[in-house]
Amino acid sequence: MSVPIRVGVGAAFGSCGELLQGVTAENGRDFLVTLPITRGSVAVFEPDPSRDDVTVVPAHKTKSRAVAAAVLAGSAALRGGVLTVLGDLPEGKGLASSTADLVATARAVADAENRTLAATEIEAVLRGIEPSDGIMYPGAVAYYHREVRLLAALGALPPLTVVTGDEGGCIDTVVFDRHRPTVSTAVAREYSSLLATLSDAISRGDAATIGAVATRSARLSTPLRERPHLEATITAAERIGALGVVVAHSGTTTGILLDEHDPQMSAKITAAQQICAQFAVSVDVHRSWRPGPPDGADPALSAAVAR
Numbered sequence: 328m329s330v331p332i333r334v335g336v337g338a339a340f341g342s343c344g345e346l347l348q349g350v351t352a353e354n355g356r357d358f359l360v361t362l363p364i365t366r367g368s369v370a371v372f373e374p375d376p377s378r379d380d381v382t383v384v385p386a387h388k389t390k391s392r393a394v395a396a397a398v399l400a401g402s403a404a405l406r407g408g409v410l411t412v413l414g415d416l417p418e419g420k421g422l423a424s425s426t427a428d429l430v431a432t433a434r435a436v437a438d439a440e441n442r443t444l445a446a447t448e449i450e451a452v453l454r455g456i457e458p459s460d461g462i463m464y465p466g467a468v469a470y471y472h473r474e475v476r477l478l479a480a481l482g483a484l485p486p487l488t489v490v491t492g493d494e495g496g497c498i499d500t501v502v503f504d505r506h507r508p509t510v511s512t513a514v515a516r517e518y519s520s521l522l523a524t525l526s527d528a529i530s531r532g533d534a535a536t537i538g539a540v541a542t543r544s545a546r547l548s549t550p551l552r553e554r555p556h557l558e559a560t561i562t563a564a565e566r567i568g569a570l571g572v573v574v575a576h577s578g579t580t581t582g583i584l585l586d587e588h589d590p591q592m593s594a595k596i597t598a599a600q601q602i603c604a605q606f607a608v609s610v611d612v613h614r615s616w617r618p619g620p621p622d623g624a625d626p627a628l629s630a631a632v633a634r
Contacts, residue, residue: 331441332374332404337434340367340616341416342423342460343489343582344575346467346537347525347544349518350510357473360481360525361423361461362541362573363616364489368414368427370435378407388412390425390456391432397452398436398444405440419497421578423460429453430463450475465618467529469522481525485532486587487570487615490599492607494556494579514547534586538570541584545574554581556606563605567598581606587614 340363348359372395381399383392388410395410410432416424433452437444446463453459454475461470461477469478510518521540528536542561549557554574560581561572568591570584583599585592596612603610 335372335435335439337431338369339427339430341427346541348576350515352515352519364613365616368431370431371411372435374408380407383410394429394432421575426460481529483617484615485534488585489582489613491582492603493609495608538584541573542571548576563602
């Protein structure tokens with residue numbers, strides 16, 4: 328029986344920096360906690376039976392081509408084709424744009440032969456290409472990004488808005504991760520404690536504690552990458568009644584976390600934009616992505632449609 332071939336579509340959401348990033352006290356493994364947002368990447372794969380290779384558009388998405396080739400290697404029906412990757416996340420800013428491209432690509436190629444890849448299958452492909460965020464899983468997750476393995480699924484975040492400022496420039500996450508300084512035992516213990524606190528806060532929908540953990544993680548990140556504007560931004564965020572400040576630990580983005588249930592939400596978004604404009608070359612607004620009711624649909628595709 329032949330496998331039906333079609334144009335495949337896949338999608339993945341991004342992550343607005345990390346709510347927490349550090350090292351576990353138990354075994355010194357690097358981890359992060361994602362902040363999924365309703366922006367990301369969509370990939371379209373057009374199979375071509377006459378070809379044995381993959382053409383990717385745009386051409387510089389070479390890692391997406393590598394993912395497509397890896398998924399095709401395990402297919403009995405597909406050989407080659409044209410892969411188009413469309414994303415609305417800026418590159419090199421710490422918003423998981425690279426991982427979103429790769430996850431969307433894997434899903435699109437599998438979809439071309441009416442298959443759905445499990446998150447663990449996508450991990451196995453990405454593991455041979457680069458360190459990755461855990462955005463192949465729905466909701467917020469604690470993730471061993473260097474190992475490309477799940478630490479823990481934490482669940483859906485409460486509805487959050489993040490007003491972000493981009494300080495300019497780009498950071499290559501792979502290169503950045505090669506030069507991480509040693510973390511002391513005391514700091515590693517604090518990271519583990521913060522992870523436990525954050526896990527509990529997410530399970531209870533405690534937005535205030537989520538914001539407090541993100542702010543502490545932002546402060547702890549400064550030995551890895553200097554952010555001269557950080558303390559002033561935290562002080563200003565506290566002044567307007569924001570939940571806290573979140574950073575892209577290996578990116579150029581700093582964000583102010585707001586509770587979408589706040590009755591003064593509109594005014595606080597404006598105030599947060601003004602704060603970010605003090606240090607940023609551009610200011611944006613993101614909203615947290617939340618899994619919808621189970622309906623059999625691909626959660627990443629649902630997120631893409633929601634945009």
